[in-house]
Amino acid sequence: MNAADPTVLRALAAVTAERAEDAVLSVRDLTVRFRLRGGRSVAAVSDAAFDLGAGECLALVGESGCGKSVLASALLGLLPGNAETSGTALLEGEAGAGPTDLLAADEKTLARTVRGRRVGLVPQSPAGHLTPVRTVRSQLEETVRALTGTPRRARRKAAEDAAERAAFPAGHLDRYPHELSGGLAQRAATALALIGDARLLLADEPTTGLDRELVDRTVDELRRHVDEGRGLLLITHDLAAAARIADRVAVMYAGRIVETAPAHRFFGPAGPRHPYARGLLDALPDRAFTPIPGMPPELSALPEGCAFAPRCPLATDLCATRPEPHAGVACHHPEHPRA
Amino acid sequence: MLELDTVTAGYERRAPVFRGASLTVAPGESVGLLGPSGCGKSTLARVAALLHRPDAGRLVLDGTEVRAWRHRAPRELRTAVGVVFQQPRTAADPRLTLAEIIAEPLRATGRRAEADSRVAELAPAVGLTADLLTRRPHEVSDGQLQRACLARALTLSPRWLICDEMTAMLDASTTAALVAAVETYRAETGAGLLAVGHDRVLLNRWCDRTVEWKDCLPPKETR
Numbered sequence: 001m002n003a004a005d006p007t008v009l010r011a012l013a014a015v016t017a018e019r020a021e022d023a024v025l026s027v028r029d030l031t032v033r034f035r036l037r038g039g040r041s042v043a044a045v046s047d048a049a050f051d052l053g054a055g056e057c058l059a060l061v062g063e064s065g066c067g068k069s070v071l072a073s074a075l076l077g078l079l080p081g082n083a084e085t086s087g088t089a090l091l092e093g094e095a096g097a098g099p100t101d102l103l104a105a106d107e108k109t110l111a112r113t114v115r116g117r118r119v120g121l122v123p124q125s126p127a128g129h130l131t132p133v134r135t136v137r138s139q140l141e142e143t144v145r146a147l148t149g150t151p152r153r154a155r156r157k158a159a160e161d162a163a164e165r166a167a168f169p170a171g172h173l174d175r176y177p178h179e180l181s182g183g184l185a186q187r188a189a190t191a192l193a194l195i196g197d198a199r200l201l202l203a204d205e206p207t208t209g210l211d212r213e214l215v216d217r218t219v220d221e222l223r224r225h226v227d228e229g230r231g232l233l234l235i236t237h238d239l240a241a242a243a244r245i246a247d248r249v250a251v252m253y254a255g256r257i258v259e260t261a262p263a264h265r266f267f268g269p270a271g272p273r274h275p276y277a278r279g280l281l282d283a284l285p286d287r288a289f290t291p292i293p294g295m296p297p298e299l300s301a302l303p304e305g306c307a308f309a310p311r312c313p314l315a316t317d318l319c320a321t322r323p324e325p326h327a328g329v330a331c332h333h334p335e336h337p338r339a
Numbered sequence: 340m341l342e343l344d345t346v347t348a349g350y351e352r353r354a355p356v357f358r359g360a361s362l363t364v365a366p367g368e369s370v371g372l373l374g375p376s377g378c379g380k381s382t383l384a385r386v387a388a389l390l391h392r393p394d395a396g397r398l399v400l401d402g403t404e405v406r407a408w409r410h411r412a413p414r415e416l417r418t419a420v421g422v423v424f425q426q427p428r429t430a431a432d433p434r435l436t437l438a439e440i441i442a443e444p445l446r447a448t449g450r451r452a453e454a455d456s457r458v459a460e461l462a463p464a465v466g467l468t469a470d471l472l473t474r475r476p477h478e479v480s481d482g483q484l485q486r487a488c489l490a491r492a493l494t495l496s497p498r499w500l501i502c503d504e505m506t507a508m509l510d511a512s513t514t515a516a517l518v519a520a521v522e523t524y525r526a527e528t529g530a531g532l533l534a535v536g537h538d539r540v541l542l543n544r545w546c547d548r549t550v551e552w553k554d555c556l557p558p559k560e561t562r
């Protein structure tokens with residue numbers, strides 16, 4: 001099978017269209033520029049496109065500074081004032097209502113109906129997300145009140161239910177955040193994220209600094225929420241965590257998604273097709289443990305062509321023009337599957 | 340030899356973080372210390388780096404017991420040990436350029452004149468390009484700043500390196516690059532390494548041997 005074959009491309013396009021139709025989140029042409037003094041600008045995210053279905057986990061992976069966290073902030077309307085955003089990010093509407101374009105929505109809409117309600121946020125550092133002077137129970141009840149308007153007498157039960165959904169032990173509800181282990185703090189934060197019963201969960205580096213066992217437990221719990229029908233956008237630099245729960249993987253490099261692939265192919269014997277993605281996997285300590293030479297380019301001074309070219313073993317003259325994404329890979333010389 | 344002999348340490352005398360921990364690293368050896376977060380292994384790393392005075396027990400560095408601790412050990416001893424922490428953002432002065440961060444130990448020991456040549460040697464060894472050296476921490480990524488922090492640890496050519504979760508915040512490629520830079524330095528100088536972390540796969544791949552935190556402590560009954 002040749003990936004450039006028109007019938008194959010048509011079939012792929014049809015799959016993509018179908019995905020977009022029942023997507024919880026459908027992103028097209030998402031571009032973020034930061035204007036700096038002196039007329040310079042930083043191309044933080046360029047032409048990002050992906051769909052995320054219900055019951056699906058998409059892992060967005062890449063190194064720090066590649067634009068993946070900026071992308072998440074753009075979806076939530078949390079970018080600083082000097083950011084310019086274009087493109088669309090359609091969040092599925094509730095109960096038959098039409099979708100909301102997160103990039104066009106005003107702050108009031110995002111604050112009142114999106115963040116925490118239709119999009120549940122699993123934070124990077126649970127410590128920063130929990131209020132130190134209040135018990136977990138009181139924070140859960142407060143969030144239940146704010147998000148669901150549950151009457152006072154039903155709040156206690158609703159908070160306990162939320163804790164149970166996140167596997168947070170009822171016996172610890174009356175503790176303060178500093179009395180919790182890292183794992184329990186992460187569960188408390190996840191319980192908060194689940195209260196609005198959002199169909200879309202967004203987790204930005206939820207496992208940073210956690211022990212491997214805790215990473216496994218945290219992502220397994222997230223997976224459970226996906227299996228209940230939520231869509232999860234997992235933003236991470238932890239490839240092992242991505243391998244454990246993702247259905248699909250999107251790799252970001254210098255602000256662009258350079259490859260999107262099913263996780264079983266990406267992490268399996270066939271491997272990724274983009275040279276950067278291959279390099280990233282080969283750097284893992286249980287693989288070759290060899291770094292990709294050099295460093296990523298400055299987002300304020302990107303080359304005209306492929307941004308990976310200075311580090312790429314396969315670069316040719318052709319790579320001086322930018323490769324458009326094709327069958328999930330943006331590369332002039334994608335590698336053929338290894339198996 | 341770097342020897343920690345039944346060391347007790349913490350931040351409150353009455354409630355030490357751990358009691359009686361022992362660990363030895365032979366010259367030129369690399370040892371991974373594996374333990375869950377919050378177990379006290381970072382405090383042990385600070386003691387081994389001569390940055391935190393133990394409440395009890397001995398620290399012997401190349402045959403000499405470290406004495407005359409204030410909060411830290413005397414500076415002449417500390418120059419034998421380079422240390423890299425998990426969080427480059429809290430470990431680097433935000434007002435300094437990366438070149439100044441790398442040269443800090445030379446300035447602190449009155450050897451400012453050597454700064455330029457030493458920075459020029461170290462920057463390529465940790466993969467930093469010249470244009471990054473004039474920037475300040477907020478103008479570079481976590482990975483780039485951590486490269487500078489590793490270079491700073493190598494500035495005085497220490498015989499011992501302590502890396503406390505050096506790569507926990509970093510992506511796979513930057514992790515492999517920093518570990519390769521440490522190993523190149525060790526191959527050239529014969530320096531010993533204590534790498535503290537929670538990632539078993541990484542420590543097993545990186546170090547000559549990996550020890551479990553619980554095996555550094557005395558058996559339960561006597562604690």
Ligand code: SF4
Pocket residue numbers: 274275276306307308309310312313314315316318319323330331332333334
């Ligand atoms: S387009 Fe060229 S330089 Fe870029 S990743 Fe592909 S082969 Fe390498």
